[in-house]
Amino acid sequence: MNFIPYGHHTIDQGDIDEVVSALKSEWITAGPKVKNFEDELNAYIGSKYSVAVNSGTSALDIAIKSLNIPNKSEIITTPLTFVATSNAILYNNLTPIFADIDPKTKNINPEEVKKKITNKTKAIIGVDFAGHPCNIKELKEIADEYDLFFVEDACHALGAEYCGKKVGNLADMTIFSFHPVKNITTGEGGAVIARDPILYQKLLMLRNHGIDKDSLSRFGNEADYAYDMKCLGRNYRLTDFQSALGISQLKKLDTFIQKRHKIAKAYNDLLRDERSIECPYSAENVRHAWHIYTILVDKDINRDRLFAELRRKMIGVNVHYIPIYHFTYYKDLFKLDPICFPVTEDIYNRTLTLPLFPELNEEHVIYIVNTLKKVLKECKY
């Protein structure tokens, strides 16, 4: 058995042909393919304003920057996420405030969010953990009541739905990532979906140095050289050949998600009777995007030993996530006591991510489940 990673991209000849064709075209960056990709994203999501950028992290950064929040203000988010969510808050001279999570969905708990609100709070960033949308209804109610922005880090959740609505239409801004482990890929890449046309214009400028005109509009015999720089932006542009890959990948997104659902269901069915683990929860009112499949082991199982044994047997299990306040940089900055986050700590100590990606076949799934069942018995404390 070759090593089975926890996540993997799916690239076919059609994807490769689209990238090659873009590379042979007049524009390899800042050209028409970027807008085409954004239009296709809008068509898929049912949104109006999408801005493609060079990573999910860049998307988070300009989304937060576009809100014009005064320095040292606070943004409430979950500690059980990838560091990028919280780092993007720091890039903008703002303070991340962590609120504990809900044990079922592993998403930020609205009750805990309320407890963390102060007069410095300006926004909430929810993360759709594993592809399960966060508790949008309650988070939006809180945001409305306290006049906060609500941003959804949906890097796990492209294609997910909440109460029949596609993720991307629910928050003030929604963030996606197209890193190879995510539901579609452009190599590196990301996008912000905005609901407000003014924020949209701002995001376009922030992606391109803060300049008010892009290269396409300054090209040709009738164009003027003049442009203005209106704010301090970045170069976060996505290339045309990456956008071509994105367009091609997006056509297959629903097939990818169906395959992910099938694998998640197979895990659920095959692991249902295994007493020492708990399968992931999915609420009735969501369409899960199944970015990752995370189980919880019982307290009498040594998770780290289980992890090591499964890795030895070529199964690329993982741990999502090490809570952010555990990292040296964050410890030095904030000195947060893990005791303040009992649910996050409990999940962190017991969680294990099983491999899940569209090309994982039935033979893999059976091997993973059988090995897991066998190894579990050897990993009791």
Ligand SMILES: *Cc1c(COP(=O)(O)O)cnc(C)c1O
């Ligand atoms: C992947 C991810 C990001 C960062 O996306 P990149 O494209 O890798 O920069 C941010 N937040 C979450 C929750 C992610 O999973």
